[in-house]
Amino acid sequence: MTAKHPHSGSTANDDSALITTPFGSHASAGEVIRGTDLTGRRAVVTGGASGIGAETVRALAAAGAEVTIATRRPEAAEPLVRELAALGGAGRVHTSALDLSEPASAAAFARSWRGTLDILVANAGVMALPTRTVTAGGWEAQLATNHLGHFALATGLYTAMRDAGSARIVVVSSGAHRDVPFDFQDPHFERRPYDPWEAYGQSKTAEVLFTVGAGRWAADGITANALNPGYILTRLQRHRYDDQPGGVGAHALAPEAANRLWEYSTEALRVT
Ligand SMILES: NC(=O)c1ccc[n+]([C@@H]2O[C@H](COP(=O)([O-])OP(=O)(O)OC[C@H]3O[C@@H](n4cnc5c(N)ncnc54)[C@H](OP(=O)(O)O)[C@@H]3O)[C@@H](O)[C@H]2O)c1
Numbered sequence: 001m002t003a004k005h006p007h008s009g010s011t012a013n014d015d016s017a018l019i020t021t022p023f024g025s026h027a028s029a030g031e032v033i034r035g036t037d038l039t040g041r042r043a044v045v046t047g048g049a050s051g052i053g054a055e056t057v058r059a060l061a062a063a064g065a066e067v068t069i070a071t072r073r074p075e076a077a078e079p080l081v082r083e084l085a086a087l088g089g090a091g092r093v094h095t096s097a098l099d100l101s102e103p104a105s106a107a108a109f110a111r112s113w114r115g116t117l118d119i120l121v122a123n124a125g126v127m128a129l130p131t132r133t134v135t136a137g138g139w140e141a142q143l144a145t146n147h148l149g150h151f152a153l154a155t156g157l158y159t160a161m162r163d164a165g166s167a168r169i170v171v172v173s174s175g176a177h178r179d180v181p182f183d184f185q186d187p188h189f190e191r192r193p194y195d196p197w198e199a200y201g202q203s204k205t206a207e208v209l210f211t212v213g214a215g216r217w218a219a220d221g222i223t224a225n226a227l228n229p230g231y232i233l234t235r236l237q238r239h240r241y242d243d244q245p246g247g248v249g250a251h252a253l254a255p256e257a258a259n260r261l262w263e264y265s266t267e268a269l270r271v272t
Pocket residue numbers: 046047048049050051052053070071072073076098099100101102122123124125126127145172173174175228229230231232233234235236237
């Protein structure tokens with residue numbers, strides 16, 4: 001899903017905006033980034049202490065970027081920081097505390113950011129929490145972490161990205177959005193029965209809709225893309241059990257829904 005491809009001039013939901021690539025499903029991050037020099041660029045990777053996030057940090061730092069690992073457990077990122085510090089030529093890597101399920105934490109992270117930001121990788125996530133879990137603010141935990149926290153972070157860092165001149169937001173979504181629309185009537189499963197996969201899928205739909213909505217920042221030089229990383233065995237699957245189907249299907253990811261979600265998310269953050 002592409003909000004705007006920098007070379008195509010196309011807009012959201014326009015098939016001509018799809019990015020084509022010579023890389024297949026087995027290409028590593030290192031192979032993809034080879035030949036790209038990110039010296040002088042500054043990146044934030046949420047959930048960068050483990051799994052896909054850690055590999056993203058490795059690739060960005062190896063290409064010379066200065067990387068901030070945004071993590072709720074900074075101590076867990078220390079081995080990675082040490083590993084990359086020992087790698088000759090890698091960009092500087094450091095950690096900063098961020099709990100995406102707490103809007104105040106995302107706001108504090110954004111407030112403490114100094115200077116410009118070139119790359120925001122919205123990667124952190126939780127999947128299929130077995131029982132309905134709500135955050136201190138009363139939000140369903142997957143929606144809070146996967147979408148609302150990232151929404152708060154991205155909107156809080158908007159000025160830093162705009163000032164970078166050609167910033168990129170990369171949303172690590174999933175295929176799980178495909179059969180679950182965003183339920184504007186009951187996004188936190190207060191009235192309908194809780195389903196772990198519906199809640200995960202809805203949060204991923206929200207992430208993709210956020211990407212579409214972020215097309216409004218294209219004129220500021222900010223490009224937003226969402227991706228499905230495919231299936232990779234990480235800690236994410238710790239709540240997965242065999243009788244939970246991961247569905248397929250399709251529903252509209254229309255710009256109107258993206259605008260509605262943007263309004264919903266802005267309002268949700270305002271009332272916390
Ligand atoms: N692996 C797959 O097959 C797959 C498929 C489709 C999409 N994805 C997506 O890929 C992304 C990365 O997942 P992964 O597979 O690399 O799993 P992972 O290793 O579990 O990584 C998820 C990261 O998110 C962090 N996180 C969770 N809750 C957080 C919070 N409240 N605040 C800040 N950070 C938080 C985790 O930190 P802690 O260590 O502190 O929990 C962890 O570092 C997720 O968005 C996931 O939905 C993965």
